[in-house]
Amino acid sequence: MYGFTTIFIYALAAELCRRCCRILLAAFTGPLSKIPGPVIGKFTSWPWLIQVIKGNQMNIGPRLFQKYGPVVRVGPADILFADKAAIQKILVEDDFRKSHDYERIREDPHVASLITETDKVKYKQKRRQLSPAFSISYLNGLEALMHECIQVFTRVLDTKCNEAHGAVVIDMNRILAHLTSDVMSAASFGGSFNLVESDDNTQMNIFHSYMRRLALDAQFTFIKYLPGVPLASSEISVLINRIVSRRRQEMEKGIAKKDILQIFIDTNDADPVSFTDKHIEEEMILFMIAGSDTTSLTATFTLLLLLNNQEKLRELRAEIDSAFPSQDDTITFAKTQDLPYLNAVINESMRMMPIVTAGVVRLVPETTIICGYEIPKDTIVSTWISEMQRDPRIWRDPNSFIPERWISNYKGVAADRKAFMPFSAGSRNCIGQQFALKELRLILATLLQRYELSLVPGQSHELRVHTVPWFKQGFYNIGVKRRE
């Protein structure tokens, strides 16, 4: 007779065999088996996930598309898409729900923020609540506030130029991140963080380590439950609690504000059970991050592209000079919105160097056909907007910086706006798009109106992605000199 141990070993071996057979069957005969990709991706997502954790997916993804075409399998149920029709279907036409990755980055599984909410009905409700803070009339009311922050920025730059008696090298990546954080906090939380003035990077470092942790938490959910491991938000919480209690004190004194923070506090006061203090914290973290690094990086990338394309820089400067002939002319929302070359430059920069470089991820709700492939329910589909925006089937000279393509046909082809999604698309597109565009126009026009900008050679443009892209070298220097 067999002993218990022998039976157990046989049962274990049988179970292992069954699992291996299932994996092999799915790898070679399942509907996804027809999709090209690295062989290892048929069995496991790990090699791909390691690249994601290292922040290297934006460098590896394009190589995979070059090798395998616009649809690539990187895991048993993990597919990357760079094809325009596929991306349109996933994000806009079928508007698939967000994948579980977004749920995994919640600190408390029951507390979702606008970005981590995957339930469509609850999401709609959250978005409706916030819409007053993004209406055109509300945004127009922020103009004076943005000006105040930009004035501090120019004052700091002027001082640095004066001290250097001419040109000075500035880490534009850092000062612009401080500026957009100041704008975001002034517009949404009732007071600027004053980071441009203080040049204190502590807060940005806290944000950056938070974003690194999110990348880890998204893959290893258990980390946050390990004893002794602090929550990703532990340092940001202190800052947020300070801001919220200051606002509550102001409310007690009858001081009224109408910004994003107020919407969160009012929602909490009306229903403290379903919208808790933790909800306020999660939403504020989202806005601090979504609203600052994104815009500052877009501005930095735009300057980088202009400095590497001097004739485009001259063309833009000529447009700004003719719209604002004196350096004392105020740069306004209304005027910059109508400057065709400025807007074309911003579009072209966001086409070539969008912030979301490494896939906007969704979950397939029901088996469907995409790009001729059968994609089963629960497959994770990543839409690579950055690849689509450089697709040579859509864009002439896709790797060249040609703002003109946004003004008239370039080489007989008009810019395809359906293949341009720097703010994502569909129901989960960026709520802050108009806020960001208004801010970007003011910042870029002000910089060109007041300063000569010059390339600092020998710098690396290499990027890493942890939620948003970062310069691997940690800075991006630009020469700055007051214009005569």
Ligand code: HEM
């Ligand atoms: C140039 C600047 C910006 C770019 C390129 C950008 C881009 C994006 C993209 C691509 C998404 C979708 C991400 C995803 O689905 O995973 C997004 C979402 C979001 N953005 Fe922006 N953004 C910018 C500025 C802003 C600003 C200034 C704010 C706030 C004032 C903001 C607030 C948000 C929020 C709250 C979401 C989440 C929306 C949701 O999940 O439904 N963004 N942004």
